[in-house]
Amino acid sequence: MARLSLLCGMLALAGCGWFDRKGDDTLVVPPGNAETSQRIIEEEIYGREGKPTSTIWDIFKAREDAGKVGAVNRYIWDASLDVLDFLPVESVDPFTGVIITGYGTPPGGGQAYRATIYVSDPALDARSLNVALMSRSGPVAAATTRTVEDAILTRARQLRQQDSKL
Numbered sequence: 001m002a003r004l005s006l007l008c009g010m011l012a013l014a015g016c017g018w019f020d021r022k023g024d025d026t027l028v029v030p031p032g033n034a035e036t037s038q039r040i041i042e043e044e045i046y047g048r049e050g051k052p053t054s055t056i057w058d059i060f061k062a063r064e065d066a067g068k069v070g071a072v073n074r075y076i077w078d079a080s081l082d083v084l085d086f087l088p089v090e091s092v093d094p095f096t097g098v099i100i101t102g103y104g105t106p107p108g109g110g111q112a113y114r115a116t117i118y119v120s121d122p123a124l125d126a127r128s129l130n131v132a133l134m135s136r137s138g139p140v141a142a143a144t145t146r147t148v149e150d151a152i153l154t155r156a157r158q159l160r161q162q163d164s165k166l
Contacts, residue, residue: 118132
């Protein structure tokens, strides 16, 4: 029994020499390369983008621009629905910025129109708005489309001014 204990102790002592961190099985990092090795480790864990900068607590922070609905401007979006409220809405997608309406007749008008509105940018700018108007006989005149776009942009500016007064 004593011999077995002595043999186990000697094997355990001999095994401790394997952990000297100087063997061929471990990577020896030169003192000046600690940053490089840390970068390589983070790249292996997180990918080429590196360590993420966001945390779970970011959901409690205020949004950068409260005027955005998805990727579109909230004021242009709301103004489009206000100005063309006489048209029945068939489809809306605030994340792509598309509003599709059915045929409807404006108050005091005799011709039925349908519209497709595309809000392409979160900026309150004329370039962010694209309106396509159709009548039952085909596309309407460019001047009519321009008038509707101007009415939508004017209403969007009014909505923004109302929000700034709050």
